[in-house]
Amino acid sequence: MRTRTWAPYALIAPTLVLMAVFLVYPIGSVVYYSLQRYNVTQPWKNGWAGLDNFKQMLFDDPLFWQSLAFSAKWVFVEVGLQLLLGLVLALIVNETFIGRGMARALVFSPWAVSGVLTTGIWILLLNPSTGIFQQLSQWGIGSPGTSVLGNPDTVFDALVVTELWRGVPFFAILLLADLQSIPKDLYEAASVDGASRWRRFTSVTLPHLKDAIILSTLLRAVWEFNNVDLIYTLTGGGPANQTTTLPLYVARQAVDSHNFGYGSALTVAGFLILLFFSIAYLRLSKFGSRA
Amino acid sequence: MTETLTRPPVDTPPPPRPTKRRRRAVAEEPGKPWMIHVPLVLYLLFTLIPFYWMLVFAVRPSGSTQLVPWPISLEHFDTVWNDIGFGIFFYNSVVMGLGVLVFVTILSVMGGYALARFKFRGQRVFLLAMLCSQFIPGAMMLIPLFVIFKGLGLLNSLTGLIIAEVAFQLPLSLILMSGFIRNISVELEEAAMVDGCSRLRAFFAVVLPQLKPALVAVGSFAFIGAWNQFLFALMFATKQDKFTLPVGLSYTLGEFNTDFGALAAGGVVAAVPVVLVFAVVQRFLVQGLSAGAVKG
Numbered sequence: 001m002r003t004r005t006w007a008p009y010a011l012i013a014p015t016l017v018l019m020a021v022f023l024v025y026p027i028g029s030v031v032y033y034s035l036q037r038y039n040v041t042q043p044w045k046n047g048w049a050g051l052d053n054f055k056q057m058l059f060d061d062p063l064f065w066q067s068l069a070f071s072a073k074w075v076f077v078e079v080g081l082q083l084l085l086g087l088v089l090a091l092i093v094n095e096t097f098i099g100r101g102m103a104r105a106l107v108f109s110p111w112a113v114s115g116v117l118t119t120g121i122w123i124l125l126l127n128p129s130t131g132i133f134q135q136l137s138q139w140g141i142g143s144p145g146t147s148v149l150g151n152p153d154t155v156f157d158a159l160v161v162t163e164l165w166r167g168v169p170f171f172a173i174l175l176l177a178d179l180q181s182i183p184k185d186l187y188e189a190a191s192v193d194g195a196s197r198w199r200r201f202t203s204v205t206l207p208h209l210k211d212a213i214i215l216s217t218l219l220r221a222v223w224e225f226n227n228v229d230l231i232y233t234l235t236g237g238g239p240a241n242q243t244t245t246l247p248l249y250v251a252r253q254a255v256d257s258h259n260f261g262y263g264s265a266l267t268v269a270g271f272l273i274l275l276f277f278s279i280a281y282l283r284l285s286k287f288g289s290r291a
Numbered sequence: 292m293t294e295t296l297t298r299p300p301v302d303t304p305p306p307p308r309p310t311k312r313r314r315r316a317v318a319e320e321p322g323k324p325w326m327i328h329v330p331l332v333l334y335l336l337f338t339l340i341p342f343y344w345m346l347v348f349a350v351r352p353s354g355s356t357q358l359v360p361w362p363i364s365l366e367h368f369d370t371v372w373n374d375i376g377f378g379i380f381f382y383n384s385v386v387m388g389l390g391v392l393v394f395v396t397i398l399s400v401m402g403g404y405a406l407a408r409f410k411f412r413g414q415r416v417f418l419l420a421m422l423c424s425q426f427i428p429g430a431m432m433l434i435p436l437f438v439i440f441k442g443l444g445l446l447n448s449l450t451g452l453i454i455a456e457v458a459f460q461l462p463l464s465l466i467l468m469s470g471f472i473r474n475i476s477v478e479l480e481e482a483a484m485v486d487g488c489s490r491l492r493a494f495f496a497v498v499l500p501q502l503k504p505a506l507v508a509v510g511s512f513a514f515i516g517a518w519n520q521f522l523f524a525l526m527f528a529t530k531q532d533k534f535t536l537p538v539g540l541s542y543t544l545g546e547f548n549t550d551f552g553a554l555a556a557g558g559v560v561a562a563v564p565v566v567l568v569f570a571v572v573q574r575f576l577v578q579g580l581s582a583g584a585v586k587g
Contacts, residue, residue: 005409007405007409007490008405008406008409008411008414009405009411011401011402011404011405012401012402012405012406012417014398014401014402015398015401015402015461015465016417018398018454018457018458018461019420019421019424019458019461019462021439021458022432022436022439022454022455022458022459023424023427023432023458023459024420025435025439026431026432026435026436026439027427027431027432027435029434029435029438030431030432030434030435033434033435088330089334092327092330092331092334093331095327097324097327097328101574103331103335104573104574105569105570105573106335106338106339107331107334107335107338108569108573109338109342109566109569109570110338110341110342111569112515112519112565112566112568112569113519113562113565113566114518114519114520114521114537114561114565115519115521115537116519116521116537116538116540116541116544117519117537117540117558117561117562119544120345120540120543120544120554120555120557120558121341121342121344121345121558121562122341123544123554124341124344124345124348124551124554124555124558125340125341125344125345127551130348130356130551131344132340132344135358165337165338165341169338173573173576173577173580174580176577177577177578177580180577219425222425222426225428226428226429226430228429228430228521228522229521229522229537233541233544247428247429247430247431248430250428250430250431250433251430251433251522254430254433254434254437255433255526260434263434264434267428267430267431267434268431270428270430270431271426271427271428271431274426274428275426278426
């Protein structure tokens with residue numbers, strides 16, 4: 001089957017064209033724009049800017065640092081909790097019990113729901129006058145009029161829980177897929193040797209899941225870093241920019257201010273940060289080294 | 292946890308992955324029932340209460356506070372479908388979802404087959420480029436894509452949205468699909484070719500029938516992704532008759548702050564198709580991932 005032929009090139013040609021036009025070229029132009037003064041509302045000022053955009057970003061823009069810090073906090077908390085809960089959920093629905101297929105379909109279903117829709121659902125649920133807290137207070141639990149989204153002390157927790165609702169299922173799906181590829185005889189062998197349940201988990205399950213855990217935390221971290229729809233629609237980055245992530249700040253610069261040059265510089269920074277942490281993470285976790 | 296068992300260490304080297312047994316879940320012997328059921332029920336509550344809350348708001352009349360709505364009223368659906376335009380948004384979302392599904396599936400089968408069955412110059416570079424594309428923030432693509440779309444006259448068109456979404460989804464789908472094709476044994480295909488089949492005919496007669504679960508997984512993945520695409524749709528569709536459901540819903544969030552019924556009904560319209568699709572295909576999804584993506 002390994003003959004020299006034009007066939008593979010013909011097969012990947014459409015993909016190559018699409019990627020070249022809509023992925024590679026845009027990345028190149030973002031880098032180019034980042035070195036330009038490029039603002040649609042002030043075309044007379046446009047032109048070569050050199051590293052000015054980056055200087056402004058690093059030295060004169062507290063909002064850049066603030067959004068970066070919030071992004072880091074968001075990714076760390078969100079991915080950590082998703083890994084923990086996703087692993088537990090995957091282990092549960094990997095067990096054999098009656099109604100497992102149904103249970104899987106139900107607990108995984110929020111993943112199919114979009115960020116905006118998730119927001120809509122949770123706004124209904126968290127609304128102070130008609131939401132779940134109002135209902136609970138009628139039953140004597142908590143106080144009426146609790147507003148978790150309007151309160152700066154609780155808005156972060158509300159965001160985290162909302163994103164967990166649709167994020168944990170996907171983590172669980174990825175880990176479940178890998179759990180299912182563990183040969184059963186490994187457990188039988190461990191059982192024969194008298195390994196406890198916990199012992200079988202730490203000595204058989206976890207080592208086997210290692211690669212999947214590394215890859216899925218990395219994927220999730222990148223996705224959560226880049227996540228815009230949920231935060232954009234839930235808080236719009238507020239109150240007082242407290243929940244503005246870096247991509248949200250980029251989108252605001254591009255869409256609202258039409259400041260394409262500066263927005264591009266911010267995205268280049270974001271891309272470099274992602275790349276740096278991804279490589280560091282893969283190195284530290286020794287991913288793929290056992291081959 | 293660092294002491295080793297008396298058996299040879301189980302973590303290195305990895306045992307060969309079972310290929311035939313994939314359909315059957317490989318689980319440990321059942322644990323104590325409460326260890327499964329208590330957390331499962333708790334998690335089910337966390338999952339389902341928000342869905343239920345939306346459903347209740349959607350079907351009870353404005354002003355009602357019943358927790359079990361009866362009689363059911365469809366007034367909110369009438370409002371969002373006809374007055375706000377969710378009928379049009381729904382149509383746009385369906386067109387976009389199906390368009391992306393068709394193109395992503397076909398192109399990822401083509402490319403996946405090339406990666407799985409041929410060795411060609413530039414293969415590693417191609418694969419690396421596709422992996423790297425996963426690190427590109429969607430927000431990062433907004434500015435240049437906007438400029439490109441404007442130049443191509445693709446703003447405010449479903450075609451443009453479909454192309455952008457296909458380009459964005461294709462790399463991961465293609466990797467998944469090639470993993471799947473690699474898992475299909477090559478012998479039958481070779482036998483068919485020895486018997487005089489062309490490669491193309493061998494593909495349709497031998498490979499394609501075995502690819503069904505992968506097609507379902509990749510296709511539904513693509514559909515769900517497209518159905519939920521927000522950023523591109525928000526940016527590239529500014530005219531209301533080109534809105535998709537997420538964009539329509541985001542405007543409803545802003546405009547109808549007080550009309551929770553309309554918001555909930557719009558949410559149900561957006562959620563039902565995609566949740567149904569998901570419920571039907573989720574087991575293929577798990578299979579597809581375990582074959583292709585997780586271990587690349």
